[in-house]
Amino acid sequence: MKKKVQNTALCVQPIPKALVSCRDRQGRNNALVVGFAANASLDPAMVMIGIVPSRYSHHMVKESGCFVINLPKKGYEKEYGYLGSKSGRDEDKFAVMDIQWEDAEYVDAPILTDCPVSIECSVIESIMPGTHELFIGKVEALHVDEEYLDDNGTILWDMMNLM
Numbered sequence: 001m002k003k004k005v006q007n008t009a010l011c012v013q014p015i016p017k018a019l020v021s022c023r024d025r026q027g028r029n030n031a032l033v034v035g036f037a038a039n040a041s042l043d044p045a046m047v048m049i050g051i052v053p054s055r056y057s058h059h060m061v062k063e064s065g066c067f068v069i070n071l072p073k074k075g076y077e078k079e080y081g082y083l084g085s086k087s088g089r090d091e092d093k094f095a096v097m098d099i100q101w102e103d104a105e106y107v108d109a110p111i112l113t114d115c116p117v118s119i120e121c122s123v124i125e126s127i128m129p130g131t132h133e134l135f136i137g138k139v140e141a142l143h144v145d146e147e148y149l150d151d152n153g154t155i156l157w158d159m160m161n162l163m
Protein backbone atom coordinates (compact mmCIF):
# COMPACT_ATOMS: atom_id res chain seq x y z
CA MET A 1 0.00 0.00 0.00
CA LYS A 2 1.20 3.52 -0.78
CA LYS A 3 1.59 6.29 1.81
CA LYS A 4 1.31 10.01 1.19
CA VAL A 5 4.72 11.70 1.56
CA GLN A 6 4.97 15.26 2.88
CA ASN A 7 8.04 16.45 0.97
CA THR A 8 6.75 16.60 -2.59
CA ALA A 9 9.75 18.33 -4.20
CA LEU A 10 11.75 16.54 -6.94
CA CYS A 11 9.16 13.76 -7.10
CA VAL A 12 9.83 12.92 -10.77
CA GLN A 13 12.84 10.62 -10.79
CA PRO A 14 15.42 9.78 -11.95
CA ILE A 15 16.73 13.30 -12.41
CA PRO A 16 18.60 13.66 -15.72
CA LYS A 17 22.33 14.34 -15.65
CA ALA A 18 22.85 17.23 -18.04
CA LEU A 19 25.37 20.02 -18.45
CA VAL A 20 24.08 23.27 -19.89
CA SER A 21 26.69 25.46 -21.56
CA CYS A 22 26.20 29.11 -22.38
CA ARG A 23 28.04 32.35 -23.16
CA ASP A 24 27.71 35.96 -22.07
CA ARG A 25 27.77 39.14 -24.16
CA GLN A 26 31.51 39.49 -23.63
CA GLY A 27 32.11 36.03 -25.06
CA ARG A 28 32.81 34.29 -21.75
CA ASN A 29 31.83 30.64 -21.60
CA ASN A 30 30.20 28.92 -18.65
CA ALA A 31 28.42 25.66 -17.85
CA LEU A 32 26.38 24.28 -14.97
CA VAL A 33 24.76 21.01 -13.96
CA VAL A 34 21.03 21.00 -14.68
CA GLY A 35 18.73 18.33 -13.32
CA PHE A 36 15.67 20.21 -14.54
CA ALA A 37 15.90 19.11 -18.18
CA ALA A 38 13.24 17.44 -20.28
CA ASN A 39 11.78 17.00 -23.71
CA ALA A 40 9.00 19.51 -24.31
CA SER A 41 7.74 18.90 -27.87
CA LEU A 42 8.20 16.25 -30.54
CA ASP A 43 7.51 18.32 -33.63
CA PRO A 44 8.97 20.84 -33.67
CA ALA A 45 11.54 19.28 -31.40
CA MET A 46 11.77 21.31 -28.21
CA VAL A 47 13.36 20.84 -24.84
CA MET A 48 13.11 22.54 -21.49
CA ILE A 49 15.63 23.46 -18.82
CA GLY A 50 15.15 25.11 -15.43
CA ILE A 51 17.69 27.57 -14.06
CA VAL A 52 17.50 29.35 -10.70
CA PRO A 53 17.89 33.12 -11.30
CA SER A 54 20.75 33.36 -8.78
CA ARG A 55 22.94 31.04 -10.88
CA TYR A 56 25.60 32.91 -12.80
CA SER A 57 24.52 31.10 -15.97
CA HIS A 58 21.00 32.48 -15.71
CA HIS A 59 21.74 35.93 -17.13
CA MET A 60 23.76 34.37 -19.94
CA VAL A 61 20.84 32.29 -21.20
CA LYS A 62 18.46 35.18 -20.64
CA GLU A 63 20.60 37.63 -22.63
CA SER A 64 21.87 35.35 -25.40
CA GLY A 65 18.55 33.55 -25.85
CA CYS A 66 20.28 30.24 -26.36
CA PHE A 67 22.02 27.34 -24.64
CA VAL A 68 23.45 23.90 -25.31
CA ILE A 69 22.45 20.76 -23.39
CA ASN A 70 25.35 18.31 -23.17
CA LEU A 71 24.93 14.74 -21.94
CA PRO A 72 28.08 13.50 -20.17
CA LYS A 73 29.25 9.91 -20.16
CA LYS A 74 30.82 7.95 -17.33
CA GLY A 75 34.33 9.17 -16.62
CA TYR A 76 33.23 12.81 -16.58
CA GLU A 77 32.25 12.75 -12.88
CA LYS A 78 34.99 15.13 -11.75
CA GLU A 79 33.99 17.81 -14.26
CA TYR A 80 30.28 17.22 -13.56
CA GLY A 81 30.79 17.60 -9.80
CA TYR A 82 32.79 20.77 -10.29
CA LEU A 83 30.41 22.41 -12.76
CA GLY A 84 27.52 21.66 -10.40
CA SER A 85 29.11 23.14 -7.31
CA LYS A 86 31.31 26.08 -8.36
CA SER A 87 30.06 29.30 -9.90
CA GLY A 88 31.31 31.10 -12.97
CA ARG A 89 30.84 34.24 -10.90
CA ASP A 90 33.96 33.33 -8.92
CA GLU A 91 36.21 31.68 -11.47
CA ASP A 92 36.58 30.73 -15.12
CA LYS A 93 35.20 27.22 -14.83
CA PHE A 94 36.34 26.17 -18.30
CA ALA A 95 39.93 27.22 -17.55
CA VAL A 96 40.07 25.67 -14.07
CA MET A 97 38.77 22.28 -15.26
CA ASP A 98 40.36 22.45 -18.72
CA ILE A 99 36.91 21.86 -20.24
CA GLN A 100 37.23 20.96 -23.91
CA TRP A 101 34.84 22.92 -26.10
CA GLU A 102 34.12 24.27 -29.54
CA ASP A 103 31.68 26.83 -30.91
CA ALA A 104 28.16 25.63 -31.56
CA GLU A 105 27.06 25.88 -35.19
CA TYR A 106 23.74 27.68 -34.90
CA VAL A 107 23.73 29.36 -31.49
CA ASP A 108 26.17 31.57 -29.60
CA ALA A 109 27.28 29.08 -26.98
CA PRO A 110 30.03 26.49 -26.52
CA ILE A 111 29.63 22.75 -27.08
CA LEU A 112 31.38 20.47 -24.58
CA THR A 113 33.31 18.19 -26.91
CA ASP A 114 33.92 15.44 -24.33
CA CYS A 115 30.17 14.84 -24.06
CA PRO A 116 28.84 12.41 -26.69
CA VAL A 117 25.61 14.37 -27.17
CA SER A 118 25.17 18.13 -27.50
CA ILE A 119 21.86 19.81 -28.26
CA GLU A 120 21.89 23.36 -29.60
CA CYS A 121 18.81 25.30 -28.53
CA SER A 122 17.35 28.74 -29.01
CA VAL A 123 14.97 30.03 -26.37
CA ILE A 124 11.45 30.59 -27.63
CA GLU A 125 9.86 31.43 -24.30
CA SER A 126 10.31 31.14 -20.57
CA ILE A 127 8.07 30.89 -17.55
CA MET A 128 8.72 31.21 -13.84
CA PRO A 129 6.41 28.82 -12.01
CA GLY A 130 8.48 28.86 -8.81
CA THR A 131 12.14 28.51 -7.94
CA HIS A 132 13.45 27.89 -11.48
CA GLU A 133 12.97 29.85 -14.68
CA LEU A 134 11.93 27.29 -17.27
CA PHE A 135 13.44 28.01 -20.66
CA ILE A 136 11.74 26.31 -23.59
CA GLY A 137 14.34 25.74 -26.28
CA LYS A 138 13.81 24.92 -29.94
CA VAL A 139 16.32 22.25 -30.95
CA GLU A 140 18.42 23.85 -33.68
CA ALA A 141 20.86 20.95 -33.99
CA LEU A 142 21.58 17.62 -32.34
CA HIS A 143 25.22 16.50 -32.40
CA VAL A 144 26.13 12.91 -31.56
CA ASP A 145 29.60 11.34 -31.62
CA GLU A 146 29.60 9.27 -34.79
CA GLU A 147 30.64 6.09 -33.00
CA TYR A 148 27.15 6.13 -31.44
CA LEU A 149 25.29 6.32 -34.75
CA ASP A 150 24.43 3.27 -36.86
CA ASP A 151 24.45 3.25 -40.67
CA ASN A 152 20.90 4.67 -40.75
CA GLY A 153 21.75 7.52 -38.41
CA THR A 154 19.89 5.94 -35.52
CA ILE A 155 21.33 6.98 -32.16
CA LEU A 156 22.72 4.06 -30.17
CA TRP A 157 21.79 5.44 -26.74
CA ASP A 158 22.56 2.21 -24.89
CA MET A 159 26.13 2.14 -26.20
CA MET A 160 27.02 5.58 -24.82
CA ASN A 161 27.51 4.77 -21.17
CA LEU A 162 25.90 8.04 -20.14
CA MET A 163 26.33 9.13 -16.53
Ligand SMILES: Cc1cc2nc3c(=O)[nH]c(=O)nc-3n(C[C@H](O)[C@H](O)[C@H](O)COP(=O)(O)O)c2cc1C
Nearest residue numbers: 032033034035036051052056057084085086087088
Ligand atom coordinates in the same frame (compact mmCIF):
# COMPACT_ATOMS: atom_id res chain seq x y z
C1 LIG B 1 22.67 17.12 -9.39
C2 LIG B 1 22.52 18.62 -9.52
C3 LIG B 1 21.45 19.14 -10.22
C4 LIG B 1 21.31 20.53 -10.38
N1 LIG B 1 20.26 21.01 -11.09
C5 LIG B 1 20.12 22.34 -11.26
C6 LIG B 1 19.08 22.86 -12.07
O1 LIG B 1 18.28 22.13 -12.66
N2 LIG B 1 18.98 24.21 -12.18
C7 LIG B 1 19.86 25.08 -11.58
O2 LIG B 1 19.71 26.29 -11.72
N3 LIG B 1 20.87 24.61 -10.82
C8 LIG B 1 21.03 23.27 -10.68
N4 LIG B 1 22.08 22.77 -9.95
C9 LIG B 1 23.01 23.71 -9.30
C10 LIG B 1 24.03 24.34 -10.26
O3 LIG B 1 24.58 23.41 -11.17
C11 LIG B 1 25.15 24.96 -9.42
O4 LIG B 1 24.60 25.89 -8.51
C12 LIG B 1 26.23 25.62 -10.26
O5 LIG B 1 27.36 25.82 -9.42
C13 LIG B 1 25.79 26.95 -10.86
O6 LIG B 1 26.84 27.43 -11.64
P1 LIG B 1 26.90 28.92 -12.19
O7 LIG B 1 26.71 29.85 -11.01
O8 LIG B 1 28.26 29.02 -12.80
O9 LIG B 1 25.80 29.07 -13.19
C14 LIG B 1 22.25 21.40 -9.80
C15 LIG B 1 23.36 20.87 -9.12
C16 LIG B 1 23.50 19.50 -8.99
C17 LIG B 1 24.71 18.95 -8.28
